[in-house]
Amino acid sequence: MRTNIATQKVHFTPIDKTVEVPHGSLITDAANLAGIDINVPCGGQGRCGRCAVVVQSGNVRRRSTMRLSAADIAAGYALACQTVVEGDLEVFVPPQEEITRHLTTEKTAAKVSVPFDYDWRTHQSIVKYFLEIEPPTIADNTDDLSRVQRELARSGVCESPEHAHNLQIALPVLRTLARTLRDAEWRVTVVIDRAGAHPRLVDVLPGDQSLTLYGAAVDIGTTTVTVYLVDLFSGEVVETAADYNGQIKRGEDVISRIVFASKGAGLVELQSLVAGTINKLVERCARRRNIEPSDIFKMTLVGNSTMIHILLGLPPEQIRLTPYITTINHPPSVLANELNLNICPQAPVDCLPGVASYMGGDITAGVLSSGTNDTDAVTLFLDIGTNGEMVLGTREWLVSCACSAGPAFEGAGVQHGMRATTGAIEEVWINHATYEPTVRVIGGGTQRARGVCGSGLISLIAEMFITGVTDKAGNINLTLPTPRVRQGEHGGEYVIAWASESDTGKDIVITKPDIDNLLRAKAAIYAGYVVLAQSVGMTMADVEQMLIGGSFGQYLNIEKAVEIGLLPDLDWERFKFLGNTAARGAYMALLRRDAREAVADIAKKMTYVELAADNQFNDQFMAALFLPHTDMTQFPSVVRVLAGENAEG
């Protein structure tokens, strides 16, 4: 193929159009020539990452890779506005509305992959075997259960007659045994739980049903419940489903749930609501997989201590009263029917252990699935939801704390805050010359904004700060030459969307009290990092990697979270977004007995720092109540961005 030195051919897919541009052009120039509309909300500064395309072949030079991870670059991602054409190119342009989502997804929701060496025979506590049992005669008149035990020993399912002899069996299974054995003509499939001191007979099914075996991993979030339906033979997650926790109608946050549970039959109602949500999701997964919920023989659950107490029917009130004591951190394995969970009634239901009232099994599971407990690198693991729980450690040690961040990042306590659903502004860019915002609204297309969700708030405050709409203290600069800033009922405010553009017919604004709420929330979390590091004689600079879990983490923009001081100012390469680490930890513990033991070890090993009792915490909190922090030396990249802004502005 002959190439022209002066020009390069750029072939864009999927629209299949080729243009020629001078060597050294930007991809955005080539796209313009090809008639492709690539969004550049930040005005081509390489800051927003919205113009990312995939260079599938050919030479390019990336002037900036801000917003891209090493993995993104390796996959060919390039910011169109920052990428110079230095050869003939094949360029794929992702659908515009999906770009950011796709990047975020790639970077955050680590695919739920099967642990590479999973072998159910070795690792799985629940097993299933088909048995052909000798029918009784007058001469061989052993009782039904002994016949099953004898065959378990004979066939080698149980390693010895003693092992088979110790088989545990509950009355409900015994009550149907005689009928099942005879109806099935002594050809049955047994489901056995090997988790305890003795094997336990979970179910006896007619005929050969030994080809499938299912379990479920469940993450009970205060807001969202997630269910993974897992094929316990292959180890694969075959279906997932998620929905709001049915308890939401009885209180948005943990504290209001505890209060509700403490009154009258409140606890029973909340238990029934969350069991109902789990049942609905399990039913949904089962239907899609074309199985029955009763085909599920094991469930592993994670949740914060309050969610687990309520699920188990344990009164949670002491969790919110000093000195914040749970009834139990390591719940015993119970049976599905004890909790009204509609899987196999005798299936084991295992709630993973936590450490304290505000350090639940969702976090120990997250430590496991994030690998925080299995690395030599000093690792900070963070799960932000209503609270910010964090763990610092290596394979040798683990310290943890929980910050009462409050639900600001879930949109609560903010005038136009909302959860991340349709109509929520999830990302904001402010033009540094005009102070006009560009927003992205969940739902896309013609969806009008109804409010601002957590990631939108972080984005908004970062942009306001970087562009000078607010100062370090979060005060809005009312002298700017734009109608977007104005004096409101509660002090200065910034208009994100005018009434004419909004879905509510009212201006969508952010006020000084809103900003103060968000500053308190992020300050609590940052102070948590520092206190935790100090507790082991470290500083934030010693953190070698930062792992972020939780659904909120999935949509968190590192750059902007650093700019407001919510995340520490580390090299971006040190951040990893791991998605729902709690659910993944439950999934791992569901699959592997050693993983289950590892979670127990983590819970046992992890030191919990009670911030309410920590002298340092308040000082650190006060110091963090600024954008990004009182001590700017902790945020050198933000200093650089501000310098750049000021130079341009």
Next chain:
Amino acid sequence: MRTNIATQKVHFTPIDKTVEVPHGSLITDAANLAGIDINVPCGGQGRCGRCAVVVQSGNVRRRSTMRLSAADIAAGYALACQTVVEGDLEVFVPPQEEITRHLTTEKTAAKVSVPFDYDWRTHQSIVKYFLEIEPPTIADNTDDLSRVQRELARSGVCESPEHAHNLQIALPVLRTLARTLRDAEWRVTVVIDRAGAHPRLVDVLPGDQSLTLYGAAVDIGTTTVTVYLVDLFSGEVVETAADYNGQIKRGEDVISRIVFASKGAGLVELQSLVAGTINKLVERCARRRNIEPSDIFKMTLVGNSTMIHILLGLPPEQIRLTPYITTINHPPSVLANELNLNICPQAPVDCLPGVASYMGGDITAGVLSSGTNDTDAVTLFLDIGTNGEMVLGTREWLVSCACSAGPAFEGAGVQHGMRATTGAIEEVWINHATYEPTVRVIGGGTQRARGVCGSGLISLIAEMFITGVTDKAGNINLTLPTPRVRQGEHGGEYVIAWASESDTGKDIVITKPDIDNLLRAKAAIYAGYVVLAQSVGMTMADVEQMLIGGSFGQYLNIEKAVEIGLLPDLDWERFKFLGNTAARGAYMALLRRDAREAVADIAKKMTYVELAADNQFNDQFMAALFLPHTDMTQFPSVVRVLAGENAEG
């Protein structure tokens, strides 16, 4: 004191009257002189034992000790009609209606005494301890359960922290733990079950309740349920109660219960009926002891396999269908609340193991409590109820079988048969000259007869045979010169009570079909002995002792039972009546863990001979269908009695 050679003073108590009689007089003569009315239904032949008195001091010569055991004699008992005055005497005359009862009681209902070396610390699986637990602080914020476990380890209740750490706890106990600990200001009493692989927390009670600890031993008979309330610290039976099994209204015998259980909600109803009976009896014992049923923390039950299946809610139908297979012979320990037993809800409920459909935990318990498994003497253990279950063995070996005797000895299948309640004729003596009967009726005094119970039937048939009212085959001799024998609707019959003497206004009779039924019942049992002995190459003569359990055994008259061939013809000293051996076995297993293990060993070790599959059984049964047996050489004492009768007659 001066004594007259020719006469002796006899002082009778309790009436406090002294008479002088010639040396060599009978005590009956002295009593007559003193105006004391001593019953002699057998006419002074020394056969009925009804004239027993207690010689408290002085020399006597007993001409006959029939009806008295060595123990009776050692205690001073003497038959007034057979005892010669050879010195001045102190003679106690028991109240007349109580004599036989008292003798029977002494000979049969072995007192329920505490195993001599019982120490709850060592032997008891359920223990109770008072704990003073450290209240939590911010600095010591371990969860509630861990605080309990820590104190269990610290105080030495659990032998190690690991042991305490493995403490099992069920949700219902966990659910009240936080409240109980705080309401009781961290001073609580824990109840722990040490029976399993790991200790289990049964209950947590406020304050110090460690001074009492109760359990219950329960015998579920097809007819009668017996409850022993036991102080688990001292080991004493502090209350007992018994009543009819509430299931009786749904069928008198095991087979009709199984049939009822197999239809619709029959099983649920029968379970509820027997649980209701147990609850009523427990409540009765508790009320008398001034405790609550919930103060009972352990229950050990025995019953035949059908009773236990029904109690556990296990369908019993296979028990009556060939090849007679139970669902389970060694039931797992369950919790009181699983069976709706109203003791402490989490109390362990332990049904002792059986061997086969017709060899239940009542018999293995009986083997234990009778000591059949712990002797070098070849022992035949018999429990007669609806069925006759028997065990032959020594400490080395045990063989067993069950004979379908049918409920004849419970009064069923006999025209005027009835259970041993008020109005039942329980003993009969027939005058060998006049063929007039003397009867004893339960209720005594002026109570009129309503029918004949099991012991009465045995007594009646033995008397009819010995006096020649029937022949060996049970045919009634209609030629005798008495209106008592006559041709009835179904052949010959004998009138035990005329309509004018009976409570029903009708003649109370025994017919040839009645006698045939009873012969079949006793023949089945005798054939069982022989087959069992043959199975180990023995004959009845090898039996060194015969132990008889069961409530029916309590009222069994050895002499008469031998005369009809229901019991083998052994020296009377070889018989021991042990009363409710099943309940006593449950009581022993309730108290001592080693006794509980011994029952399991017995059940494991005992060979069960299925008579339905035994070639010898039918021959032996046919040979035993006579009074006392075809082969009279097996009944030498009966031969002697008949010779005596004939000589006199």
